[in-house]
Amino acid sequence: xxxxxxxxxxxxxxxxxxxxxxxxxxxxxxxxxxxxxxxxxxxxxxxxxxxxxxxxxxxxxxxxxxxxxxxxxxxxxxxxxxxxxxxxxxxxxxxxxxxxxxxxxxxxxxxxxxxxxxxxxxxxxxxxxxxxxxxxxxxxxxxxxxxxxxxxxx
Numbered sequence: 001x002x003x004x005x006x007x008x009x010x011x012x013x014x015x016x017x018x019x020x021x022x023x024x025x026x027x028x029x030x031x032x033x034x035x036x037x038x039x040x041x042x043x044x045x046x047x048x049x050x051x052x053x054x055x056x057x058x059x060x061x062x063x064x065x066x067x068x069x070x071x072x073x074x075x076x077x078x079x080x081x082x083x084x085x086x087x088x089x090x091x092x093x094x095x096x097x098x099x100x101x102x103x104x105x106x107x108x109x110x111x112x113x114x115x116x117x118x119x120x121x122x123x124x125x126x127x128x129x130x131x132x133x134x135x136x137x138x139x140x141x142x143x144x145x146x147x148x149x150x151x152x153x154x
Contacts, residue, residue, distance in 0.1 A: 001033065020101050025101075053069075067133050078122065081126075085119035
């Protein structure tokens with residue numbers, strides 16, 4: 001994204017002939033960064049609900065709350081991101097919706113490929129939610145503290 005914006009500025013102010021595709025490309029890359037960033041944030045357990053609510057419960061309560069929160073997140077990401085995202089990608093590809101500014105030779109970028117980030121992020125979120133539920137259940141059964149993803153200290 002940075003390279004795209006730098007190229008846009010260079011072509012606009014140095015060459016006095018702005019590259020048309022860079023504006024649209026940076027917009028699409030921002031979409032990808034934002035949605036994948038949300039999945040990454042969830043994967044490293046920096047989800048806001050976990051940080052705010054967890055300290056108010058004892059260990060077993062934290063495990064139960066973690067399972068409940070992860071189940072709700074999995075339900076949402078499965079329906080909205082994976083199921084809804086799949087149909088969004090399918091319909092835009094089926095109808096041939098194109099990006100007017102980005103073309104490879106004579107072929108324009110299909111917008112469905114831009115929207116592909118939605119089901120990909122949904123799958124990532126669902127995967128890490130399932131992993132967290134399994135870890136919480138195992139910790140609940142063993143009655144041991146659940147290790148949180150924290151940075152190692154030296």
